[in-house]
Amino acid sequence: MNHTKKIITVLAGCVFLLLLVAWVPGKKSNRATSTGAADASAATSANDQQISSNMQAMFTRGRQIFRYDTFGDEAFWGGTLHLQQAIAGEHLGGVGPGVSPKTALSVGLKVDADALPASLVEQIKAGKVNMDDPATTVALLQLNSVLGVTGIFDKQGKLQSMGIQCAFCHSTVDDSFAPGIGHRLDGWPNRDLNVGAIVSLAPNLQPVADLIGVDVATVKKVLGSWGPGKYDAELDVDGKAFQPNGKSGATLLPPAFGMAGVNDGTYTGWGSVTYWNAYVANTQMHGKGAFSEPRLNADQFPVGARAHFNQVRNADDQITSKLAALQFYQLAIPAPKAPEGSYDKKQAELGKALFSGKAKCSTCHVPDLYTEPGSSLHTPEEIGIDDFQSSRSPTKKYRTTPLRGLWSHQKGGFYHDGRFQTLDEVVSHYDQHLQLKLSDSERKELVEFLKSL
Ligand code: HEC
């Protein structure tokens, strides 16, 4: 009894002390705790407030850039390749038949339903909008509703030029309105997008041919070899369009979500997210900026070296000042959670144990990042595949893919070039290569776990 009393007295004393500490003027809400959970909403100092408002500003600006910024690349897509003329068609002052919304959707372009005025939505629903007329495509561009494509119009409303954005390849829609039309899903790779077919429409491909050092017919053959959901981000630095087995050298469009905490960016670990953003904006989108990369030397990258991609400097730099916010936004995009019912929970639980146990997956795919913290590069031999794509990177290696959100990009297959059609094929590959001796049910359990990530 006495003992209990003592404890109560001590406890009461502690509570009193805590209250006293909390009461100390001005210290109330700034007190950090070891759990780190306490102070999320308590930014009271001027410095804290500055950080907080910076966060909001970077996020908002970064999203704007990711979705809408062309970095001045309309000088290339519109000004040089004249792609807008093929979209408009000859009836609207361009060339050829033009691109109808039906055609645009069939090559994987997506429409942001939230950018459409209510009246147009009603008309589409009532079947009163001509989806076979390129004029409708031009109207959709005027509404800034085509993901990753910006039309540039003159005062009379004529399509003058066009540019592309990050969202072109790394966003899709949820199809909530109709197939290809819905709310934006930033960061999701557009595995329907046929980049090659779209670029192929350009009336003037000569500059691309000159850049790579081939003729236009060859450029068209290469573009035609990519297919939906793929792009070759190294072609215009090394000129290697095809694998030795004759297959295309293009890679799958990867997600741009779930990148926070991930050290190495790209399938072959070219560099960090912000490194790669600068690479893409300057050398792939052909925006106007600055980029430094001494590894783009003439031995491994004859095409890039010839184009001076190793040292890009534009007087009118429209990229560098945007890199900070752009990176910030991407790091904020979470990998999407697997929908309820999309995988077998019991089997996934068993698969989880295998992943970090018998199947040895977690030696490279370390939970919760599912890639290695620190260096995540491996030789082709380590993962049991050829060295075609790794040899196209300065690292000569493959990066352990962060697996979160895997369920959302199963279309097009797995590994950098989609060589494995299903997750079961991926697991079977590891089973053989790492001699894991997994049973049929163990393989199934691993697959269910992968689908749950
Ligand atoms: C024409 C399509 C296309 C456009 C436009 C594009 N990307 Fe990519 N992106 C790719 C491809 C393909 C890869 C994979 C390249 C590789 O691994 O060799 C990639 C890789 C990435 C990665 C690395 C993902 C990972 O798993 O490590 C990030 C991040 C990224 N892009 C962000 C961006 C941003 C930001 C922009 C705009 C500045 C952009 N991309 C524009 C096609 C595109």
Ligand code: HEC
């Ligand atoms: C030695 C390191 C290593 C081990 C061990 C390993 N992986 Fe991988 N994993 C990689 C690398 C590297 C890639 C990228 C391969 C590519 O893109 O060509 C990859 C890619 C994948 C992909 C494809 C992701 C995508 O989006 O295309 C899946 C799925 C995967 N691994 C699952 C597993 C499973 C399951 C195991 C265990 C049976 C495992 N990995 C063991 C390194 C490893």
